[in-house]
Amino acid sequence: MRAKKLLAVLAALIVPLAIPAPALAIGPSVLPVTVTNSTGRGDATYLYVIGVNTNTGRLGYVNQGGTFTPWPAGSIPPSPAPDVAIGGPGNGGNTTINFPRGFSGRVYFSFGEKLKFFLTPDGLVQPAPWADGDANQNILFDWSEFTYNDAGLWLNSSQVDMFAVPHAVSVTGANGATSRTGAVVADGRNNVINGIKAQSGWANTVYTRSDGTVLRVLSPGKAAGAGKLASGYLDPYISWAWNQYTGKTLTVVPFGDQPNTKYYGRTSGNVMNFTNSAGQQVASFNKPSSASVWGCDGDLPAPNDQVVGPISRTLCAALNRGTLGSIDTQPSTNAAEFYQSNPTNQYARLIHANMADGKAYAFAFDDVGNFESLVHDGDPRSAGITLSPFSGGGGGGGGGGGGTGNAIISDWNGKCLDVPSSNFSDGVQVQMWGCNGTGAQKWNAVGGALQTSNNMCLDVPWGSTANGAIIQIATCSGNPAQQWVLSGAGDLVNPQANKCLDIKDWNGNDGAKAQLWDCAGSANQKWHRG
Template sequence: MRQQRRWLTALAVGALAVMGAAAPAAAVGPDRLPITVANQSGRAEQVYVHVLGTNLATGRLGWVDAGGTFRQWPAGSNPPSPAPDSAIAGPSNGGAVTVQVPRGFSGRIYFSFGQRLPFSLTPDGLVQPAPWAGGDPTRDILFDWSELTYNDDGLWLNSSQVDMFAVPHSVSVTGASGQTRTTGRLVANGRQQIIDALRADPAWARSVVTRADGTVLRVLAPGKAASAGLLSATYLDGYIASAWNAYTSRTLTVQPFGDRPEVRYTGRTSGTTMRFTDTSGREVAAFQRPSSSDVWGCDGALHAPNDQVVGPIARTLCAALFRGTLGTSTTEPVLDAAQFYRSTPPNVYGRVVHEAMVDKRAYAFAFDDVGAFESLVHDRDPRSARVDLTPFTGGTTTDPGTPTTPTGQALVSRWNGKCLDVPGGTFTAGSRVQMWECNGTAAQRWRAVGGALRVGPDQCLDAAWGGTTNGTPVQIATCSGNAAQQWLLTAAGDLRNPQSNRCLDIADWNGADGARLHLWDCAGTANQRWTRA
């Protein structure tokens, strides 16, 4: 889960790995980063903000006060003693409050409605809110949180639905260039859409938690719902067994690194154990068949150590089981989101949380970043950030950067006059782009928005898996604002991806319809030259 142990690793290290970024040589961004919490929720209650986490320089736990100073928690006791009041008065409906977060901090921004969150301390540190547990003091409070890490490598900020979905909110970061990246926006009435879908399924209905006054406080993620007795503890067991056994007769290939497709492991099941070998045939990992709890938490039999072999395989297996692609796939991870959440029984929570997001990105489980489907924004040189508490009812139906009509321009090869095209005009994440005779359809209409090239309702031109090497395939993926989706059309006509410093290239000088595109060293050759039309 994305708890304290993951604040330091997943947000700081994992985000770099996903985007293939190299750490800058020196600190950038202000010493204290302004993060604005804005309230468009439509609710009248007083909002309180708590910024809690870890000082990365000392490893100490504490909170950030209204002035941006990190304050270490005092010693706790058994039974737990009340923690100092860490609340910052938040914005009223229609207002905004800015908090300052010092560089070298990793943690959470909590926001609660109606009352401060009560925290307590043990000798081991802070007791985190656990409203799914009986008797927890936050049980009847409407609250939620975002997660962040701010260090010398920049800012990582994400919304989280790993434990629950409660308060609709989006996260944004603005860099030194003035570009703003945003994720986490819900479609119109998205919160109610999630609630209604789960209530309609008898197996999931009790995961919707309602206060005595009728307020829906939260929808519990499946692991938390199961631990509270609100979802069958064995809900996924039948599917897991079937998926696991599928590889007794065929091989599963795992390619855990998007920027290193040559790294692959092959797995076969014997009994209840799936064993993986590397390309030399040496066994490198073995996993016992997991339980439903192991899949919901990406732990237990699927524990992912912070290494370069077992951990990446475990992450990929957990993502495949959570999304329901394991058993029918031969290669993981599957990158076509249209294939997700089709297993029997279905993972309704994972499906409806993603469906309710404008950009279809969410953190519905700990490793939703496998394949870059997570609701994360990052900037190496941030200047400000935002958390927007968005409407509980109503809301936006489209990303503001996405026109509702097929506008945009064609990207035409100066070499052969063909156009950059989405095959079949099917805007499915993971579809590899091609060259095709120019026809003026929506599949060839590219919109330059914030450094990205958008096509269709919500897709962007993307270097697959954040790859930066020669030969990295170029595809479309749900727009996220990450560096793999940034492109610069130079005056010379090169379409350059700044993250890799490589150019969009027609592979193998193929002049036919259907020719594929990839990244390659910028050489100024005709198959790398483009114009808008």
């Protein structure tokens, strides 16, 4: 029992809901994933790819090349697992790992010290730093979660258990489009930590190492379980919200694509009963404890069915966001109405408030209403994890910090030319993103070229002079494809092509691509240096 209390045994990883696979495999058999370190920290880093082979059900690990190996047998007491660490990137660098198709698990990243994993006859014992005595409690680390199968890649940044190393995730599909999420705003990590410390009763949820490094903020469920947060913290709000439905009806519409599927809840005593549109009772829930709300379990069980589970997920999200009781049709999808209750989930509130796009996985069902930090592509070609700055510059599209140089800003929409997720690799296509002062948006004029903060150059692939040629970064070579002149009229011209840097399709959104196009004097071709 002691081992179970101190250590979390991997029985099943957090993965997306069951996803139907197409008949034919899509995406490469091994998917490259670039891990970029923009934290600003000088520690050595270590990566681990662990999880389950979804074709065989075997638990194991993946090496840097993407080869899966099952774990050896464990013992009681738990025996040390083999050292399967992959050397990670130093600050400003990147390391490519590979996901084999048919694998679901986690990518762990640790700083300064390798993680300690153990094996029991039941499987892998993963780090549980919220438990006293855990071998990894004084190590700075975090993880992303993913599933890669014939239906594509799902990759998310998770804060369900703790907030430690903020990181952005991205995926690029066969069509060249890149989706990304999870980046923090400028100084986002410090904002979350300091914001939590400022909340009455929450300061002990922040864990600081003896050298002064803040290692993590525990989620409220983990903190309460460790005695770091009052166990009944949310109870007053839960009771108030539950009792509202003794005199009015709660309407749950759990499926965004099925607006006519509705369930109706009324409270009797401590029980909320739900009926369907035909008046038949389909589910009942006891008034949940704070622990049940934090964990979205216990009194809020969520079986993988089409009725009880979806209702429970909706209730859990509404209670975490503080909208149950005041908003009577759920889920509520207006983020401006979230976290207004007293008390409320301050952890989730502060994490979402410090995300560049407002999205995070701050509790188990934060995906209700699509507020989760998840990327998916059904036909992926590559993916990325960017470890965001610990202080200073924010994540935005880049996630990189600091750097020298100036921004290149669109006169039309005020957005900046940006290197996605601070991935300074050959061939990365640049984009437009809200200006955030990060190294991903700093450009130096050197010998007629525009160089990034780590000395890659703005480039037209293969020296193309065609309209619509993409704009990328590449190793600086001095060739004419990397020469740019910012005219007095605000045109950014490639003299070899005698064409201008142009925001493709007049797309004003974050993530819009840049291209080469005939100079037309139009607003989407006008630039200035910041």
